[in-house]
Amino acid sequence: MPTSTQTTVSGPAGAPDPDSRPASGPAQTPKAVVRPGDRIFSAATLIAGILILLILAGVALFLLAQSKDTINAQISDPSSITGGHGFFAYVWPLVVGTLISSAIALLVATPFALGIALFTTHMAPRKLAPVLGYVIDLLAAIPSVVYGLWGIALAGNLTAFYLWLSKWFGWIPIFAPDADGSVSNTGRTLLTASLVLSIMILPIITSLTREIFLQTPRLQEEAALALGATRWEMIRMSVLPFGKSGIASATMLGLGRALGETMAVAMILSPGLLTASLVVSGNQTIASEIAQNFPEAAGLRLSELITVGLVLFVITLLVNMAARAIVAKTSVKGS
Amino acid sequence: MSKQIDIKDLDIFYGDFRAVDGVQMQIKPRSVTAFIGPSGCGKSTVLRTLNRMHEVIPGASVSGEILMDGNNIYGPGVDPVNVRREVGMVFQRANPFPTMSIKENVLAGVRLNNKRMSRSEADELTERALRGANLWNEVKDRLNLPGSGLSGGQQQRLCIARAIAVEPEVLLMDEPCSALDPISTLAIEDLINDLKDKYTVVIVTHNMQQAARVSDKTAFFNIAGTGKPGKLIEFNETSSIFSNPEKEETENYISGRFG
Numbered sequence: 204m205p206t207s208t209q210t211t212v213s214g215p216a217g218a219p220d221p222d223s224r225p226a227s228g229p230a231q232t233p234k235a236v237v238r239p240g241d242r243i244f245s246a247a248t249l250i251a252g253i254l255i256l257l258i259l260a261g262v263a264l265f266l267l268a269q270s271k272d273t274i275n276a277q278i279s280d281p282s283s284i285t286g287g288h289g290f291f292a293y294v295w296p297l298v299v300g301t302l303i304s305s306a307i308a309l310l311v312a313t314p315f316a317l318g319i320a321l322f323t324t325h326m327a328p329r330k331l332a333p334v335l336g337y338v339i340d341l342l343a344a345i346p347s348v349v350y351g352l353w354g355i356a357l358a359g360n361l362t363a364f365y366l367w368l369s370k371w372f373g374w375i376p377i378f379a380p381d382a383d384g385s386v387s388n389t390g391r392t393l394l395t396a397s398l399v400l401s402i403m404i405l406p407i408i409t410s411l412t413r414e415i416f417l418q419t420p421r422l423q424e425e426a427a428l429a430l431g432a433t434r435w436e437m438i439r440m441s442v443l444p445f446g447k448s449g450i451a452s453a454t455m456l457g458l459g460r461a462l463g464e465t466m467a468v469a470m471i472l473s474p475g476l477l478t479a480s481l482v483v484s485g486n487q488t489i490a491s492e493i494a495q496n497f498p499e500a501a502g503l504r505l506s507e508l509i510t511v512g513l514v515l516f517v518i519t520l521l522v523n524m525a526a527r528a529i530v531a532k533t534s535v536k537g538s
Numbered sequence: 539m540s541k542q543i544d545i546k547d548l549d550i551f552y553g554d555f556r557a558v559d560g561v562q563m564q565i566k567p568r569s570v571t572a573f574i575g576p577s578g579c580g581k582s583t584v585l586r587t588l589n590r591m592h593e594v595i596p597g598a599s600v601s602g603e604i605l606m607d608g609n610n611i612y613g614p615g616v617d618p619v620n621v622r623r624e625v626g627m628v629f630q631r632a633n634p635f636p637t638m639s640i641k642e643n644v645l646a647g648v649r650l651n652n653k654r655m656s657r658s659e660a661d662e663l664t665e666r667a668l669r670g671a672n673l674w675n676e677v678k679d680r681l682n683l684p685g686s687g688l689s690g691g692q693q694q695r696l697c698i699a700r701a702i703a704v705e706p707e708v709l710l711m712d713e714p715c716s717a718l719d720p721i722s723t724l725a726i727e728d729l730i731n732d733l734k735d736k737y738t739v740v741i742v743t744h745n746m747q748q749a750a751r752v753s754d755k756t757a758f759f760n761i762a763g764t765g766k767p768g769k770l771i772e773f774n775e776t777s778s779i780f781s782n783p784e785k786e787e788t789e790n791y792i793s794g795r796f797g
Contacts (some may be wrong), residue, residue: 329596426633429591430647430700431623440646444637 266513272506285507293507294489294514296477301488301515303481304393304468305461308400313454315401316408324416325438336413343406351470354399358390358471361398365390365482376479387484391473394481396488399467404457411456415449416442448534455526462519465490489515540567540738541607541624541707543588548602549767550583550592557583559767561602563757570730570739572749572776575759576791580768581742584759585710588740589625590618606707623651626701626737630713632693634685634700641681643696644668647704663703671699672729691722698729702737709733711741715748727752746792750780758788 273290281289319339323332365387369380380386423441432440443450468491475485493508500508543565550558558580565571573581586592587600590611603610611621626647634643644664648655655663664681668674673695677688685696694714701709711730715723730752733739743749749756756779761768772779772788783789 420633422629422631422633423635425591425594425629426635426697427646428594429589429622429627429629430650430704431619432650433619436650440635444635447637 263516266509266516269506270510270513272503273510276503276506283503285504290507290510294511297487297489297492297511298514298518299477300393300486301462301490301518303486304397304400304488305458307394307397307481308404308461309454309458311398311401312405312408312457316405316453316457317412317450319405319409320412320416321438321442323413325434325442336410339406339409339413341406342402343410347403347464347466348470350399350403351467354395354467354471355391357399358392358395360390361395362386362388362390365392365394369480369482377481379480379483381480381483386482387473389473389484391471392482392484393472393486396468396472397481399471400461400464403464403467404460407460408453408457411453412446412450415446415453419445448530451529451533452526455522455529458522458526459519462515462522463490465494469494489518540736542567543708543738543740544603544605544608545584546603546605548584548587548600548604550580550587551599551601552595553597555765556767558759559769561770563770563773565738565740565755567738568734568736569754570734570741570752572753572756573740573742573759574744574746574749574756574791575768575771576761577744578764578768579759579761581757581759582712583768584770585712585740585742588708588710589627590621591627593618623647623704624706625708625710626704626706627710628694628697628701628712628714631717632690632697634688634693634696636684636686638685639682640668640677640685640688640696643685644699644703646700651704667699667703668696670702670733671695672725672732673699689722691718691725694718694722694726695729698726698733702733706737708738708740711739713742713744716744723748746780750776756780758783758785758791760787760791 273284276283277290284290284293286293319335323335323339327335365378366385368378369386372378373380386392419442423445424437427437427440468488472487472491473484474487474491474495477487478485489511493512496504497508543563545561545563545565548558548561549556561584573585575581583592588604588611592598592600600612602612604612606624610616634640635646638646641660641664644667645655645660648663665674665678668677673692676692677696680687685693688696694717698709698714715726718726727748730739730741734754741749741752753776755774756776757773758771758779759768760771772783772785774784778784779788780792783792
């Protein structure tokens with residue numbers, strides 16, 4: 204009986220019925236069964252994803268908060284900042300030094316890395332290839348302090364080469380000798396630091412591009428070979444076009460590492476003012492500047508260094524965004 | 539433009555494993571020869587020795603002779619690259635170069651031969667090859683678009699155009715229709731019929747009706763069991779293979795009875 208009265212009650216109230224129906228409609232569709240394992244897994248991945256964002260935001264916030272003093276000083280009294288001409292005059296040479304050393308490192312390392320990757324994937328005898336790959340990966344495991352020590356030893360041996368460069372190519376500003384017509388007699392210049400950097404970023408570019416080259420569809424390689432391509436032509440026709448976006452992202456990762464590398468550069472480079480020449484002493488990178496000055500820094504100086512760190516953070520962010528854009532643009536559809 | 543192939547005592551190996559044993563065969567110029575047989579019997583392997591693509595696989599090797607108009611392609615001092623420029627190949631799955639346009643795909647092989655071509659020559663060759671592959675009318679308005687945008691059957695015909703653009707002596711086809719629908723298959727089969735006027739065509743197929751439709755001669759390969767080498771069982775006119783085979787094994791296979 205109560206059920207029938209309910210129906211008669213809802214019967215006269217016919218007008219709101221169509222409205223309520225769509226609302227109750229979705230609720231009545233049976234809920235998809237979710238297994239506990241799936242739920243746990245999706246929660247775990249969600250936490251991981253949120254955590255990385257939080258950590259990154261934390262770093263950015265820390266850098267911003269600590270930069271407050273510098274920003275205030277920049278506004279109220281620019282001359283109180285190291286160098287005496289405000290923050291931008293102070294950070295500008297560091298940014299340039301960082302970009303130049305990273306660019307040289309990338310320029311030297313990328314062709315080498317591609318060559319090694321192609322050799323191990325397509326040229327090397329089958330027994331040698333894995334050994335070579337293993338050795339390259341080992342390079343990545345060497346601590347940067349060791350690279351620094353090695354770089355200092357290397358620097359001494361490079362002076363003769365730098366002298367030669369300045370003698371014959373001194374008309375190019377980057378190889379110009381100093382006012383006395385000589386080059387750094389320790390060899391601890393930005394060029395040495397860049398060369399050591401290039402070896403440090405070699406493993407990451409090599410192993411990433413090697414993975415990419417290994418993924419070239421066999422069918423594509425055979426298509427080229429069956430047309431009568433030589434090994435090199437096959438690489439040019441199918442391996443490189445296929446790996447283009449991978450190469451771009453690998454070099455960008457290498458660039459990221461070169462931008463942020465601290466210890467080796469701090470050990471090798473005898474810092475100084477910004478100079479165009481790479482074979483005389485001078486120049487400095489951001490990471491190295493922070494590492495070398497941090498132990499004695501306090502107050503405003505400390506804040507300055509952290510602000511410099513913030514600048515590096517922004518540069519790295521921009522590099523990564525550029526890398527994403529390049530990868531998106533160059534990726535090859537289909538196989 | 540078309541060469542005779544003589545296969546003599548051909549043994550094919552993957553490492554130490556003998557995959558194919560003692561093949562003897564003579565393939566006439568301007569004919570279509572079909573290779574049929576169960577999976578793993580070595581028919582694709584034999585096909586791939588005809589343009590020295592077999593040895594691309596690490597550890598693979600060949601003994602015996604394959605003569606193209608009397609010249610052993612496995613002779614000393616023969617560059618496999620030159621062999622492959624004379625023997626075109628079409629694969630099971632269409633594999634146009636994804637970064638190249640339709641036109642570039644057609645010209646890919648010709649460009650490899652370091653031939654310098656004027657623009658008009660290139661255009662002319664593109665049209666000739668695409669017409670030869672029955673694809674011209676479908677793609678003539680989008681020659682500069684990527685080849686990967688075509689349908690599966692069109693992509694396969696693009697690959698055929700790419701192979702015939704270099705004007706090979708021999709055209710090898712490794713199950714060219716196995717990934718295609720019946721209509722595209724028909725288009726390719728018609729094309730094979732046209733191609734045999736100019737080329738020696740060798741086709742591997744799993745489809746016996748297809749072998750019966752397109753080929754002049756048929757070779758039946760079989761394998762005695764796993765781990766045993768594949769053998770050429772019977773090689774004869776297609777009509778007699780399908781209507782009146784000499785060997786019982788062949789008859790069992792084409793009638794669907796095994797063992």
